[in-house]
Amino acid sequence: MKKFIDTIDGFLDESLRGFAKAHADIVDLSPEPRFVSRKAPAKPGKVALVSGGGSGHEPLHTGFVGLGMLDAACPGEVFTSPTPDQMLAAAQAVDHGGGILFIVKNYAGDVMNFEIAAEMLDAPHDSLLVHDDVSLPENRGMGRRGIAGTTVVEKIVGAAAEAGYDLAACKALGERVVHATASMGVALTSCTVPALGKPMFDLGEREMEMGVGIHGERGRERMALGSAGEIVDYIAAVIDDELQPQPGQPVLLHVNGFGGTPLIELHLMYELAHRHWSGRSVDIARSLVGNFTTSLDMAGCSLTLTRLDEEMLRLWDAPVHTAALRWGC
């Protein structure tokens, strides 16, 4: 295992402490129970957005805590749901009187633990489920997984909460964004969980996992390694089936790296994806390229497309000041 680790047990806490120190102007860290909260003051009555999930996907979600995005994030152990006590403590710490919206990626453990926390919470609250991974059919088991589209949801709903939307309006907007968003990823290599010490799955030198999940879950197909163009064509066709973007439709195109793929390749994937959609006269109005929803050291990436309306576009452009996204302030 080729990783920077001191002790397996201390891996997450040491990283969180480093994160909080490196961004001490933006976040506070509660070490026990673990959560990260924003330093920027919030207006009384602002809806508080609380997200979280297993660690190993950084900067998601801790890197999205700050003005214009999340009020708090709860990091679980690597690829493991955070516990209800973390979520409850985070919600209580950032309650500004406008209610709490939990933003939950659709995984069984996360869903269950956020539900338990919500039941214990003595304040108005609601939950928004993110399930943007279109690699698998909608009706398998508990539905689709939440992956890189989460960044888009958290940014747009975060701006709405900052602008004074109430709890119901934040949730309704969030559901519209989720509905307008489709993502799909591909793994070129496995990732290695520190506590496991070896790759989560085997992938041959000439293979890729198409439709992979962000914890290395099996996708649609184990395929022969394709060219970048073939990969983009495959993923874009699945996304197009789902979203049916029409000529002139403004979209946000997000190319997300999984942690082990360098920026030079992500920009190449962006170019090919841009060519695909602009060739169909889709209006690529906004872009985001980089490592945002990672899978530890996995090589690979995902494409995410969001159909934007004017409200979403305005909220995407609104000021944000977090560790991972920063503009307009």
Added chain:
Amino acid sequence: MKKFIDTIDGFLDESLRGFAKAHADIVDLSPEPRFVSRKAPAKPGKVALVSGGGSGHEPLHTGFVGLGMLDAACPGEVFTSPTPDQMLAAAQAVDHGGGILFIVKNYAGDVMNFEIAAEMLDAPHDSLLVHDDVSLPENRGMGRRGIAGTTVVEKIVGAAAEAGYDLAACKALGERVVHATASMGVALTSCTVPALGKPMFDLGEREMEMGVGIHGERGRERMALGSAGEIVDYIAAVIDDELQPQPGQPVLLHVNGFGGTPLIELHLMYELAHRHWSGRSVDIARSLVGNFTTSLDMAGCSLTLTRLDEEMLRLWDAPVHTAALRWGC
């Protein structure tokens, strides 16, 4: 080779086109000869900063083009110096009448080609050499290599040029920053150059290359893989030998990933490095953690320390609006 590539020949140009489209609000791309220039208008008489080097280190340098940092960057082929005609065309395109400062990482090809471009340039100009890699002694061959400290140099000198410093003042400041900066890296894996198609060097499952260069050059020692704490202790001791930071000295601490190491590990390394220097009462006044000077898909990182004075601190904090660094505007 597990990479997103369409064709080896088109790899760089497709990536550059994607980069320019994803950041069309910040940069323009000249495809032939290749350079990236800032879109933000510059005051007449502003010193123009032009940098460049082999590709494969993204976001360095193209991601640093924009308001408050570089005026232009010239990307060479992967790990290959750009050519003098690129540098000359870039310098001519961004000449605002205040002269050109070439910022050059200390590699033989880069130094030679920037010298040739400078000789051909019919405008006031000077060069600033970055040589922050303290892994090898100063007197070997042509001197020390330029690595991740380049980001710090380009940010601080970029702010100075934006603030109206003249050519001589920009160069003098840059030399002070270079003198106050020391970096050293470690590779956990090799990287793979697309045209080569296989790892540049072999590194056993229990080995690391201490003091590695950003093109995979041999460092100080091939060592047994250490814990994160042992690695930080080793690197910090070398940096301390060089910079001798005293208690109370304000510094910038930069943990730079090489492309294949995820953020969760970089923040852990930051925590341990923070512990080292704050334990010696060094004042860690500013921080930068992430992938800035990469080596394609190499797993590894470097630590950079810069002794800051008040002027450097103010210029570090000055507004910057580039693809990779953005604050204050």
